Amino acid sequence: MPHQPASSALARFRVIDLTQVRAGPTCCRQLADWGADVIQVQMPEHMRGDDTLGGQDGSDYQYTHRNKRSITLNLKEPEGIATLKRLIAGADVVVENFRPDVKFRLGIDYESLAKDNPKLVYASISGFGQSGPLATRPGFDQIAQGMGGLMSVTGIPGEGPMRVGIPIADLCAGIFAAQGILVALLERESSGKGQWLHTSLLEAMVYMMDFQTSRFLIDGEVATQAGNFHPTSIPTGVYKARDGYLNIAVFGSKIWERFCNILGAPEWIEDPRYHDKASRDVNRDSLNAQINERLAAQDRSHWITQFNEGGVACGLISDMREVFAEPQIAHLGMVKEVVSARMGPQKLVGQPVQLERTPSTIARAAPRRGEHTEEILRELGIADTDLARMKATGVY
Known part of the structure; x- marks a missing residue:
């Protein structure tokens, strides 16, 4: 043929x-x-x-x-x-x-x-x-x-x-x-x-390797492992709700404020440990632990809805079965x-x-x-x- x-x-x-x-x-x-x-x-x-x-x-x-x-x-x-x-x-x-x-x-x-x-x-x-x-x-x-x-x-x-x-x-x-x-x-x-x-x-x-190369070639910084958390944007990574894991991405001060309010922790906005990017970097472990404590009160579906409606990126961590069960994937015709x-x-x-x-x-x-x-x-x-x-x- x-x-x-x-x-x-x-x-x-x-x-x-x-x-x-x-x-x-x-x-x-x-x-x-x-x-x-x-x-x-x-x-x-x-x-x-x-x-x-x-x-x-x-x-x-x-x-x-x-x-x-x-x-x-x-x-x-x-x-x-x-x-x-x-x-x-x-x-x-x-x-x-x-x-x-x-x-x-x-x-x-x-x-x-x-x-x-x-x-x-x-x-x-x-x-x-x-x-x-x-x-x-x-x-x-x-x-x-x-x-x-x-x-x-x-x-x-x-x-x-x-x-x-x-x-x-x-x-x-x-x-x-x-x-x-x-x-x-x-x-x-x-x-x-x-x-x-x-x-x-x-x-x-x-x-x-993208930004990791510029961090070294321009700033002289040798990146190391950051696990499931973004190396420079904090808090961004894998967190645990009551029924399982999800991804949350917080980029910039405005989104940080939205995130704190949705999570019911507006006091974090002015907390000297967390109020700017540099402080959150130093104190990322304590911040992540507190985030997980608050997320544990509700299921993933609750937080995904609340964060996305509030302008904070959040989503499931899907296996292949869940990927192809996602209505958006079907809509995109992939x-x-x-x-x-x-x-x-x-x-x-x-x-x-x-x-x-x-x-x-x-x-x-x-x-x-x-x-x-x-x-x-x-x-x-x-x-x-x-x-x-x-x-x-x-x-x-």
């Missing part, structure tokens, strides 16, 4: 996805969800490695590879490389996450491919960058979380570093790569030229439905950005390995007799 764009926004672009695992596939999913014709190039079934996110029937794989087509090519065979180059010659974008040296050894680096396709936008994603002392190290999400500083500020003080519960370095590297591709495609409209862009898990993680020919009806989370005129959807479920190989090769003009020969000789 020919390309079925998930949106008209990027439907004019073809993307060749040479990636594995998560960061690269995430990048390509972003483009596919906005309509690009993403062709996932995988090794033939008999040569495949452990690159499929829990197997092709797993929920992880189904989520990450929706809206793509799949082709198999044996890149250890000269004809496999030649066929790939033929495919890339008519493409707009290539995304790869090989070890930095592999693309040069295979002759599919940017400079080599740009000779035949000078408008090509070529994106590389790695663990630590394309050059430098750590460039050849294997990259992994949790390693980047640790080296990028995130684990040093995550977790309960005194209990050691803590990873976050999602592969945030992988995901951010993939999303930043997709953003870089879109910037390069926009620039191409004026210059007529493609270019090589690259990012890494480590760069993405350092960038995501859950999309698609039918997999192999696995039947599926529900998947769609894009978090809504374009009113050119929305994103899920047009097709994740493909089986090589599901569209012959379809795509025919689009290149390869005859059926050649397809039979290529299959028999292990090219795909």
